[in-house]
Amino acid sequence: MTLPLRQPSVHLYAGNQTAEELLAEQELAEQQGAESTQESTLLALQQSYATLISGVGEDLTRPGLVDTPIRAAKALSFLTKGYAQTLEDVTNGAIFPSNNHEMVMVKGIEFFSMCEHHLLPFMGHTHVAYLPEGKVLGLSKMARIVDMYARRLQIQENLTQEIAQAVMDATGARGVAVVMDAQHMCMMMRGVQKQDSSTRSVAMIGQFTTDNQARNEFLRALPASRF
Ligand SMILES: Nc1nc2c(ncn2[C@@H]2O[C@H](COP(=O)(O)OP(=O)(O)OP(=O)(O)O)[C@@H](O)[C@H]2O)c(=O)[nH]1
Ligand SMILES: [Zn+2]
Known part of the structure; x- marks a missing residue:
């Protein structure tokens, strides 16, 4: 034919x-x-x-x-502009060779997201750490990664995990850890109407899941939740 x-x-x-x-x-x-x-x-x-x-x-x-x-x-x-972005877009090739293998931590990255259950905002701060393996990521790109996933309909736990995985994919690090502290408008403006509660979510990948020293170093360095 x-x-x-x-x-x-x-x-x-x-x-x-x-x-x-x-x-x-x-x-x-x-x-x-x-x-x-x-x-x-x-x-x-x-x-x-x-x-x-x-x-x-x-x-x-x-x-x-x-x-x-x-x-x-x-x-x-x-x-919701995060749906139109990719990891390649937001990191823009800003990966640099480095012999520094010590933990890199970017703390207090504020974010605004939308809860996928009620379409109401949740917002707070993200803390990211990774253990580099020969290369490091441009520091601002950590915040760009946070925003790319936050600007979608989300639940906090998945958002935390997606950020950790993206930092891992971008850096090929030995391990990545992410903590997010947030307040959810769906728990404040409606429903249970609790104004003083806050939620902490954690995602650990690679060496952070087995290396208690690295894990504790990161968790101890975190500021108290601002809520
Ligand atoms: N785990 C998790 N739950 C969330 C998040 N954002 C909102 N929720 C919860 O999603 C749940 C939805 O529960 P449903 O019972 O289906 O909905 P609802 O009747 O509006 O629930 P209430 O908020 O308790 O009034 C609620 O418990 C919310 O607090 C999030 O980021 N993570
Ligand atoms: Zn909600």
């Missing part, structure tokens, strides 16, 4: 275009495609927010609410 021939891409036969021009054209087409996907996502969110606002008995034509569906759609897009 003869397979139908695919239509050749016009780029291949575009005559006297340089490789750079072809690449730029392709990038532009991809960018336009991504932009139109973003626009249609925003439109869908906007319509959903209009339904929600009407659903609570409000008047969508009231001056204060006229622009609320699009504003809220943009806000939710921002708060």
Whole structure:
């Protein structure tokens, strides 16, 4: 059986275009495609927010609410922008060779996330440590990794684990440890309405699971929860 021939891409036969021009054209087409996907996502969110606002008995034509569906759609897009990011995007190749094998710790990285059960915020601080094995990660990238996973619908335990695994994947470290202290709006504004409780979650990978000295060094260095 003869397979139908695919239509050749016009780029291949575009005559006297340089490789750079072809690449730029392709990038532009991809960018336009991504932009139109973003626009249609925003439109869908906007319509959903209009339904929600009407659903609570409000008047969508009231001056204060006229622009609320699009504003809220943009806000939710921002708060979930982590879905569109990858580890490669956020680390941007900032991995450096190093002979220092001692623990590296970045403490007190604030984060804001959204609980996947109630779509309400939870927020707090993240503390990350790793035991390098020949290479280290740009320090700011730790915070970028935290934000990439926090800007998704999450539960705190999974968020903690995902951050630890990403730091491990990026650094090839001997071990990674992450602690997160957070307060959950779903426990404060509604439900049990407890204003003073906070949650600590821990994720340990590699040497931190067996080396009590490393584990204790990290845990002892942590500041008390600020809540
Ligand atoms: N383990 C975990 N639970 C969470 C997190 N965020 C919210 N929850 C909990 O998810 C649970 C959902 O419980 P359900 O009984 O299904 O929902 P609900 O009736 O709204 O629960 P209440 O909050 O107790 O009123 C609640 O106990 C929340 O406190 C999180 O990050 N980790
Ligand atoms: Zn919740």
